[in-house]
Amino acid sequence: MHELSLCRSIAGIAGDHSAGHSVERVRVRIGALRQVVPETLVYCWGVLNEGTDLAGSTLEVEHVPAAIDCTACGAHTLLMLPALRCGTCNSSDVVLVSGEEFLVTSLDLTEA
Amino acid sequence: MGRFHRHADGTAHDHSGGDGHDHDDDHRDVGDHSGYDSGPLRVEVLERILGENDRTAAANAEDFASAGVSVVNLMSSPGAGKTLLLQRTLERLASTTRVGIVEGDIETSLDADRLTGLGAAVSLVNTGNGFGGECHLDATMVRSALPRLPLADLDLVIIENVGNLVCPAEFAVGEHTRAMVYSVTEGEEKPLKYPVMFRAVEMVVVNKVDLLPHLDFDLDLFLANLADVNPGVRTVLTSARTGEGVDAWCAWLTGITDS
Numbered sequence: 001m002h003e004l005s006l007c008r009s010i011a012g013i014a015g016d017h018s019a020g021h022s023v024e025r026v027r028v029r030i031g032a033l034r035q036v037v038p039e040t041l042v043y044c045w046g047v048l049n050e051g052t053d054l055a056g057s058t059l060e061v062e063h064v065p066a067a068i069d070c071t072a073c074g075a076h077t078l079l080m081l082p083a084l085r086c087g088t089c090n091s092s093d094v095v096l097v098s099g100e101e102f103l104v105t106s107l108d109l110t111e112a
Numbered sequence: 113m114g115r116f117h118r119h120a121d122g123t124a125h126d127h128s129g130g131d132g133h134d135h136d137d138d139h140r141d142v143g144d145h146s147g148y149d150s151g152p153l154r155v156e157v158l159e160r161i162l163g164e165n166d167r168t169a170a171a172n173a174e175d176f177a178s179a180g181v182s183v184v185n186l187m188s189s190p191g192a193g194k195t196l197l198l199q200r201t202l203e204r205l206a207s208t209t210r211v212g213i214v215e216g217d218i219e220t221s222l223d224a225d226r227l228t229g230l231g232a233a234v235s236l237v238n239t240g241n242g243f244g245g246e247c248h249l250d251a252t253m254v255r256s257a258l259p260r261l262p263l264a265d266l267d268l269v270i271i272e273n274v275g276n277l278v279c280p281a282e283f284a285v286g287e288h289t290r291a292m293v294y295s296v297t298e299g300e301e302k303p304l305k306y307p308v309m310f311r312a313v314e315m316v317v318v319n320k321v322d323l324l325p326h327l328d329f330d331l332d333l334f335l336a337n338l339a340d341v342n343p344g345v346r347t348v349l350t351s352a353r354t355g356e357g358v359d360a361w362c363a364w365l366t367g368i369t370d371s
Contacts, residue, residue, distance in 0.1 A: 002248055002279035006161055013159050024152045028161065035278050035308045082307030083340035092343055102161050108152035 003036060007044045011054055013104045018053075025058045025108035031101040032066040033082060066099025165283055168251035172258070172286025179263035181212070182368045183271065185249075185287035187309060190275030192295040193319040195223045196352040197361070198272060199230060204362045205268075206231030212261040214271040216249040223272065235260035239274060248279035251286060268365065277302070281312040289368055291315040296323060300334040303341045310338060315346045317361055322351035 014026050026045075030036050038061040045059040066079040070086035071094060077087035084094050160166065176183050188194045198213065205211055211232040215224040216239060224236040235257040239246040246253070254271060261269065271287060273280040281290075290313045294302065297320060303310040310316070316338060324331065338345060348364065350357030 002246070002282060005246060005248075005250065005279075005283075009161050009164055012164060013157065013161070017155055017157050017159075021153075030161075033307055033311070034282070035306070081304050082311075083304060083337070084343065085340055092340070104157045104159050104161060106157055107155045109155055110152045 003040045003044045004048060006036065006041060007048045007059075010045070010059070010104055011048060011052075014054060014057075014107055017107055018109055021109040021111060023054055023057045023107055024110050025060055026054075027060045027062060027105045027107070029062045029064060029101045029103045029105045031064045031099040032079070033096075033099040034102055038063060062105065064098050064101045067097050068094040069097050070094050162282065162284075165251045168255055169284040169286040172251055172255055174286075175258060175263065176269070176286060176288070179266070181263055181266045181269055183269045183287045183289075184365065184368055185271045185273060185280075185285055185290045186293065187273040187277075187280045187290065187313070188275060188293040188295075189277045189298060192275070192293045192298070193352045194272055194275070194293045195226055197293055197317065197319060197350065197358070198227055198270065200352050200355060200358045201270075201362055201365065202227065202230035202232050204358065205365070209366060210265060210267045212263070212266045212269040214249070214254055214257045214261070214269065216253070216272060216274045218245055218247065218274060233261050233266065246279075247274055247276045248283055249273050249285060250283040254285040268368065270365075277306040277309050281309040289314050291317060291364075293317045293319050295320040296327060296329045296331070296334075300330050300337060303334070303337040307341045310345075311342045313342070313345065315348070315364055317357075318347055318349045319352055321349045321356060322354045 010026060010028060014023050030038070041061060042059050049055050049057065066082065068077050068079060068084055068086065070077065070089060070091055072091035073086060073089040075086055075088035079099065084096065085092050086094055186194060202211060213227055213232050213234045215227065215234055215236045217223055217236070219238060219240045221236050224234050227234050237249060237253050237257045239249065239253060249271065263269070271285060292309060292313045294316055296318060318334075335347065338347070346364070348357050348360045350361055352358065
């Protein structure tokens with residue numbers, strides 16, 4: 001359970017970019033291979049920010065599925081399991097093209 | 113969808129309904145909203161969530177490099193046998209390699225106590241002590257442990273992370289490489305359930321193999337699952353209890369030292 005640590009980091013980034021304005025919404029993009037539980041992250045966000053400038057702000061989690069491109073046959077496979085095998089030809093000669101994202105993407109700001 | 117629009121300064125946002133904010137607010141300091149009856153300003157950030165941790169990890173890595181010490185971050189679930197493996201490791205390496213240990217635990221010095229007196233310098237980090245009871249070591253916690261190690265006099269530092277198959281894998285601490293101890297009592301499917309950890313490491317120590325005759329554990333299936341999530345990962349079969357495979361593990365560790 002490292003969601004609280006992640007929320008501290010996200011809050012720090014939001015503070016760095018809010019330039020004194022009130023933060024209404026923080027958007028994060030998190031890949032499926034990150035093993036972050038979005039509901040837990042949102043819960044921790046509320047708890048962590050009680051009584052701070054970020055109290056009442058919304059954390060919006062954009063969940064990105066894991067996907068691979070097959071080098072052997074060219075097929076694109078969305079992964080249901082983290083096994084890096086082509087869904088078409090079963091080759092393991094694949095390139096992970098999404099699923100490891102871990103970003104704060106944007107903030108919505110209003111006047112403080 | 114709400115009213116999506118783009119501002120003269122290049123930012124854009126979407127006024128989805130139901131957020132209840134007042135669109136008559138004065139926004140003159142927040143972008144150019146001329147001609148719009150606007151809500152909040154969207155600011156693009158695109159910053160890595162763990163960027164701050166990674167900057168501290170880079171500082172740790174610089175300290176390791178200037179001291180000429182190699183560092184491995186050793187992770188596992190609780191009870192996989194990390195500490196006993198380290199005891200066996202220190203018994204073998206103490207005469208040839210100067211080893212330091214950063215011992216991470218949520219509470220107690222029990223593991224650190226088991227490792228003292230074996231010729232290594234041990235620095236304990238209790239994550240329950242000022243770090244909010246964290247289930248992992250991050251770069252800042254490791255940094256706090258470094259002043260208690262004579263880095264310049266060491267060849268190898270082994271960071272024994274907090275026992276946990278999820279969180280430690282996310283936090284770089286400045287290490288050169290990562291390894292994990294997995295025990296055969298944990299089940300064949302663990303790589304598929306904890307891909308972040310199994311993908312994060314270069315070496316998986318498959319421990320407690322002395323128990324294999326007593327278990328239904330399918331070693332080949334485990335290795336296939338491991339290869340599916342981390343093609344090319346190295347493995348060594350060990351029993352810290354009997355000593356089997358510990359020399360091969362130590363040879364790999366020493367190889368890090370020489371590299």
